[in-house]
Amino acid sequence: MRNFQSEISFSEHLAEKRIQKAQARFGEKTINFILAIALFLLGGNRKDISTFFGWPIGTLFSLLTRFNDTGVKAFIDQRISQIQETAKTVQIQPELKMPQNYLTIIFGEREQRILIPPEKNKLVLNASNPLQLKTIILTFLNSGLLTANQASEILELTERRVYQLNQMLQQEDVRSFIDKRQGQQQTYKFTEEIKAALIQQYTANIITGRSTASTQITKQLNEACNCTVSDRWVRHYIITLGLNRIKKTLPKVIHQLKKNSKTL
Numbered sequence: 001m002r003n004f005q006s007e008i009s010f011s012e013h014l015a016e017k018r019i020q021k022a023q024a025r026f027g028e029k030t031i032n033f034i035l036a037i038a039l040f041l042l043g044g045n046r047k048d049i050s051t052f053f054g055w056p057i058g059t060l061f062s063l064l065t066r067f068n069d070t071g072v073k074a075f076i077d078q079r080i081s082q083i084q085e086t087a088k089t090v091q092i093q094p095e096l097k098m099p100q101n102y103l104t105i106i107f108g109e110r111e112q113r114i115l116i117p118p119e120k121n122k123l124v125l126n127a128s129n130p131l132q133l134k135t136i137i138l139t140f141l142n143s144g145l146l147t148a149n150q151a152s153e154i155l156e157l158t159e160r161r162v163y164q165l166n167q168m169l170q171q172e173d174v175r176s177f178i179d180k181r182q183g184q185q186q187t188y189k190f191t192e193e194i195k196a197a198l199i200q201q202y203t204a205n206i207i208t209g210r211s212t213a214s215t216q217i218t219k220q221l222n223e224a225c226n227c228t229v230s231d232r233w234v235r236h237y238i239i240t241l242g243l244n245r246i247k248k249t250l251p252k253v254i255h256q257l258k259k260n261s262k263t264l
Contacts, residue, residue, distance in 0.1 A: 036060060037067055056170070058143040135174050138166045190233055195241070197225050198234065202243045206250050214238060 023031045032053055039049050040060075050060040066073070125133050137154050140146040141162070148159045155162060201220050205212050214235035222228060238244050 033063055036063060040064065056142040056144075062144050131174065134165065135169065138162070138169050141166055142170065190229055190237065194221065194225055194227060194229060195237060197221055198237055199241065199243065202238065203246075203250065206247060207254065212247055 019031060019035075036049055036053060036055075039052075040046065046060055046064075047057060050057045053060075123136070125136065134155060137146065137151050141148060141151045146154075148162055152159045152162045157165075198217065198221055201217055201224065202212060204210075205217065205220075210216070214231050217238070218229065218231045218234045221234060
């Protein structure tokens with residue numbers, strides 16, 4: 001193909017004007033879909049294209065798949081099309097309608113299509129598995145199968161919180177939800193009284209020359225407070241409270257205070 005960039009002149013001002021006019025006529029989403037397909041056909045990097053439009057990479061993959069399967073129909077908003085079709089036929093449609101009875105799963109560069117029988121139009125989740133629900137709904141959101149508003153209604157969260165959780169899922173995988181819940185539970189157990197006892201025990205061990213290792217402090221803390229805090233969290237709060245920084249300086253301060261009291 002000939003290099004269009006060297007043979008066709010472009011005007012940023014005209015581009016902005018024309019795009020705004022087209023968006024006002026056909027809708028911003030439809031025009032963005034058309035531009036994304038055009039950029040892809042002209043050799044644009046898929047990740048760069050999705051970043052430019054502020055989309056998750058899964059949204060672009062879904063658009064490209066629909067374009068390959070249905071052509072220009074891919075530019076039509078699926079939700080609006082379904083609403084119009086429902087109004088015409090006055091029939092009850094499945095809550096989640098898959099195009100052409102298959103679901104395309106994209107994982108990196110891998111792509112797998114799964115056939116879905118027409119009668120299988122329900123997704124059943126265990127109510128006692130909130131993390132499973134959260135992960136699946138956010139995956140649907142990231143793939144463009146649900147809107148942020150729909151996801152927030154299902155999860156009973158604000159849209160802002162849904163966006164935050166979706167970002168966590170994309171960056172840190174499902175373990176971000178698990179670690180956060182465990183962290184909250186452990187932090188709840190580590191009360192202000194235990195923190196005070198930690199400071200007292202750590203300081204006492206420094207003054208008396210005993211070990212200030214987290215394993216030793218944990219053992220003493222659990223015995224003194226009759227609790228079961230973990231060595232990991234004791235070590236965390238030793239660093240957070242800055243106790244590890246006084247290990248060398250505190251004996252010098254005490255020695256200087258004793259010296260000054262003798263002088264007085």
